[in-house]
Amino acid sequence: MYMKLRSVLITGASSGIGYALAIRLAKPRVTLHLSGRRSDALAGLAEKCCQLGANVHTKIIDVCNHQEMDEWIKSAGQLDLVLACAGISFVPHVETHAHVIPEPIAQCYKIMQTNMNGVLNTVLPAIEVMQRQECNSEHIRGRIAAIASIASFFTSAWAPSYCASKAAVDRFMVASGMGWWKKCRIQLTSVCCGFVETPMTQKNKFYMPGKISADKAAQLILEGIEGRKRRVIFPVWLAIIARILDLFPVSFLEKIYLPYLQEQDRHK
Numbered sequence: 001m002y003m004k005l006r007s008v009l010i011t012g013a014s015s016g017i018g019y020a021l022a023i024r025l026a027k028p029r030v031t032l033h034l035s036g037r038r039s040d041a042l043a044g045l046a047e048k049c050c051q052l053g054a055n056v057h058t059k060i061i062d063v064c065n066h067q068e069m070d071e072w073i074k075s076a077g078q079l080d081l082v083l084a085c086a087g088i089s090f091v092p093h094v095e096t097h098a099h100v101i102p103e104p105i106a107q108c109y110k111i112m113q114t115n116m117n118g119v120l121n122t123v124l125p126a127i128e129v130m131q132r133q134e135c136n137s138e139h140i141r142g143r144i145a146a147i148a149s150i151a152s153f154f155t156s157a158w159a160p161s162y163c164a165s166k167a168a169v170d171r172f173m174v175a176s177g178m179g180w181w182k183k184c185r186i187q188l189t190s191v192c193c194g195f196v197e198t199p200m201t202q203k204n205k206f207y208m209p210g211k212i213s214a215d216k217a218a219q220l221i222l223e224g225i226e227g228r229k230r231r232v233i234f235p236v237w238l239a240i241i242a243r244i245l246d247l248f249p250v251s252f253l254e255k256i257y258l259p260y261l262q263e264q265d266r267h268k
Helices: 016-025 039-051 066-074 105-131 160-177 214-226 236-246 250-266
Strands: 007-011 031-036 055-060 081-084 142-147 186-193 231-234
Touching (some): 016 081, 016 214, 186 214
Parallel strands (some): 007 081, 081 142
């Protein structure tokens, strides 16, 4: 990896993709600003990153808290790379972790707030910080990437809030990155990944085609960011299938869900 990185900030670092990215980026002379909700996991990650030579600062924070996120990011100083990895697909206090129709109301609100507002609360303060920075030797002020999903290309009755929130993240990052911020030498990247082996996907009770490890996902993400891609997609074949399915009439998709809905009604 040839990116000139001295300071990196990662949200959602206490598990999953954020955790794997932190491990890959932990090197001597690199400062890592890591946030998450689980203090024990974050402390364990910090210890591993320090052993790899990195200088580590941790923060227990909720990405939905706009003021705290703004203060934390703006106090970090120089930022070469910001990775918005915090996200959820289920809400722990909701009765079931299974995908059910209709989606619980509390889950709808929490997923949208975390996945959408959490990204905005990370990306927008980071842009403000990077605007004030000088360009590096690569003629870039800074890089920002947010984890979207291949689910953003597909309409799923089982996960409407997740798909909608990830679609919003993807469109925001891609559209914003191709305009003014590109001119300002701030690189924005949307990461549309498929199924990744994380604590979040371990709750899924269905077959997950093309699932890869979090470490492999981290590798692909960093390679895409280094390659200045506006959108990093993997696996590409799954994204193509999702795109094609989304071109079908909604009435066709409804027929796919109908047998499941009828079965669910029989069990009520």
